[in-house]
Amino acid sequence: MPYSKVRRVASADFPTRWGHFRILGFEGVAEPGSASLKHVDGLVALTMGDLSAAPPLVRIHSQCLTGDVFHSLRCDCHDQLHMALGLIAKEGAGVLLYEEQEGRGIGLMAKLRAYELQDKGLDTIEANLKLGFRADYREFELPAEVLKALHIPAVRLITNNPEKVQALKDAGVQVVERVPAIIPAEPTFKRYLETKRNKMGHLIG
Numbered sequence: 003m004p005y006s007k008v009r010r011v012a013s014a015d016f017p018t019r020w021g022h023f024r025i026l027g028f029e030g031v032a033e034p035g036s037a038s039l040k041h042v043d044g045l046v047a048l049t050m051g052d053l054s055a056a057p058p059l060v061r062i063h064s065q066c067l068t069g070d071v072f073h074s075l076r077c078d079c080h081d082q083l084h085m086a087l088g089l090i091a092k093e094g095a096g097v098l099l100y101e102e103q104e105g106r107g108i109g110l111m112a113k114l115r116a117y118e119l120q121d122k123g124l125d126t127i128e129a130n131l132k133l134g135f136r137a138d139y140r141e142f143e144l145p146a147e148v149l150k151a152l153h154i155p156a157v158r159l160i161t162n163n164p165e166k167v168q169a170l171k172d173a174g175v176q177v178v179e180r181v182p183a184i185i186p187a188e189p190t191f192k193r194y195l196e197t198k199r200n201k202m203g204h205l206i207g
Contacts, residue, residue, distance in 0.1 A: 007031050008147040016048065020091035023048040028151070030144040044102050045144050048087075049152070051095030057156040057178045059096035061086035062145045062166050064103040067110055075190040076117070082183050086160050089181070097152065099145040106130070107139025125197045137202065142166050146173030162204045180205075 008030045016025035026047040051058075063086065069079030083098075090096030105113030108130060116129035127137045146169060149157065156176035159167060160183055167177050182205065187195055198204040 008144070008151055010151065018048075018087065020087040021050060023050050028144075028148050030147060043144055045148055046100040047148055047152070048090075048098040048100070049096075050090055051093075053095060053097065053152060053154055055095070057158050057176070058154065059086075059090050059093055059160060059181065060149070060154075060157040061090070061096075061098045061160040061183075062101065062142055063098060064101050064106065064140055067104060068113070075188050076120075077191055077194055078185045078187075081185045085183060085185065089160060097149070097154070097157075099148060101140075101142075101145065103140045106137070107141075108133075108135045125201075126194055127197055127201050142169035143173060146170050146175050149175050162198075162206050164203060164205065 008028055010026060010028055012025075012027035014025050016023040026049065028045045028047060030043045030045065032043065061082075063079075063083055066074075066077060066079035066083075068074040069077045070083055073080050086098055090098060104110045105116065108116070112133060112135065115133055116126065119129035119132055120126060124132060130137050142165070149170070150173075154175070156178050157170065158179040158181055159170065159177050160181045161167065162183050167180055170177050195204075195206050199206040
């Protein structure tokens with residue numbers, strides 16, 4: 003999705019259980035005629051340490067209320083989020099980019115309707131399609147533009163999703179290393195991980 007501009011709207015001190023970050027708010031203004039449902043897309047960046055000495059660790063994380071806030075065991079989102087923050091803190095430098103793309107872009111209420119269908123036997127992709135959505139609406143141009151705004155030309159990307167790697171490369175951000183997001187599978191989300199691997203091409207297992 004093309005953006006006419008990306009602007010930083012806030013920056014503040016942000017102590018966490020993992021260490022001391024800065025929290026920055028960014029807005030990307032979508033170009034007229036783009037596929038975005040919103041004219042302005044928001045993104046939060048947590049930054050730590052010196053980001054210019056070497057390609058920093060970077061995680062692009064899509065919002066997941068059920069996992070990130072309520073620690074749902076239907077998905078691995080909470081575990082991936084905490085793993086990434088821990089890796090960045092251990093290294094002493096890095097960026098976590100948190101995008102407003104709940105339910106792979108379909109929104110929270112639609113995601114809960116998809117949960118209902120999953121309870122009846124559909125997998126996460128089949129449920130989205132049954133509701134009339136695509137499997138995945140996420141786009142990663144805004145994180146790439148934010149990295150440029152932070153003057154980060156190259157990254158070590160924490161991800162299992164090759165589409166994120168390609169999106170950054172297409173936007174002119176070099177990915178010098180893909181760092182696997184290794185999460186032990188819980189019985190409650192084993193099928194979810196298998197679907198991401200078998201139907202979405204995620205590099206899991």
